[in-house]
Amino acid sequence: LIMNLGDYDDSVKTPDDELSTYDKWILTKLNETVKEVDDSFAGYEFDKAASAIYKFFWSEYCDWYIESVKPVLYGDDPRGKQRTKSVLVRVLKTALQLLHPIAPFISEELYQRLRVFGVELSATEGGAAESIMQSAFPECNDTQIYRDEHDEVELMKEIVVGIRNLRAVIGLHPSEKVSVVLLPESDRARKQIEANRGFILSLAALSGFEIAEKDKPKKAIAQVIPGVEIFLPVEGLIDVGKETERIKKEIGKISKDLERTEKKLANPEFLERAPEEIVQKEREIFEELSFQIKKMEDVLNKLSEIG
Known part of the structure; x- marks a missing residue:
């Protein structure tokens, strides 16, 4: 700047x-x-x-x-x-x-x-x-709090974040352009989305998007945010069957690591004899592995909806 x-x-x-x-x-x-x-x-x-x-x-x-x-x-x-x-x-x-x-x-x-x-x-x-x-020192200026504009941009941010989440689900590179379908619940949201088309296209790395009336696209993964449903059609982007198998294998590998960590933390001798920082490190590993499995299971659920 x-x-x-x-x-x-x-x-x-x-x-x-x-x-x-x-x-x-x-x-x-x-x-x-x-x-x-x-x-x-x-x-x-x-x-x-x-x-x-x-x-x-x-x-x-x-x-x-x-x-x-x-x-x-x-x-x-x-x-x-x-x-x-x-x-x-x-x-x-x-x-x-x-x-x-x-x-x-x-x-x-x-x-x-x-x-x-x-x-x-x-x-x-x-x-x-x-x-x-x-x-x-600055003071809050109540005359410069614009609630309508604030809420409008917050909705656009949620849409962009929702699209980014869907892109991450199928492992799209950040620079890879795709198209999505947005299904707003109200005419107000529809008009706001259209008015902020450039913002959404740029920050969500899209080649384009459609604002649907009511029909939901087939073979698409979805993200629901307050007021808008977001759909990312995946046909031609990924092989759902192969991606499902890959994720299941990855869950299997991580589950074995999680099981080993869980056994350590369930062992009274380990908890008693190991230094506190080592025990804490194992707890952090357990939480991280559990989180990874949860994320992958969420992806499987989304893929199963279109499989």
């Missing part, structure tokens, strides 16, 4: 009525995070504050918002670019203020790099803040 601020003018403010759905979503997430962090600091729950900042910065801001606005940033609309950079910078400045009490050096360094491009915070005593320490 900082490397692409060469033509950015921080003095140009974006009116709220020009904000996109994704802009309003990230501003809602930002203000919710500000409130959560402020409440955590007030209750001396610094671990919760740090966790909230981390989740917002890496998941909401980097993983979702930046990815969603890349088409605008790399597009041909100068006004759209300015608007998007304005929101990106506004959110980043506030995130650095939230981070400063926990990580003062890195947040200050990043702020100083922003200042090179004319991006500055306001000092509590007036003028521009030469340091983050001279600015006031």
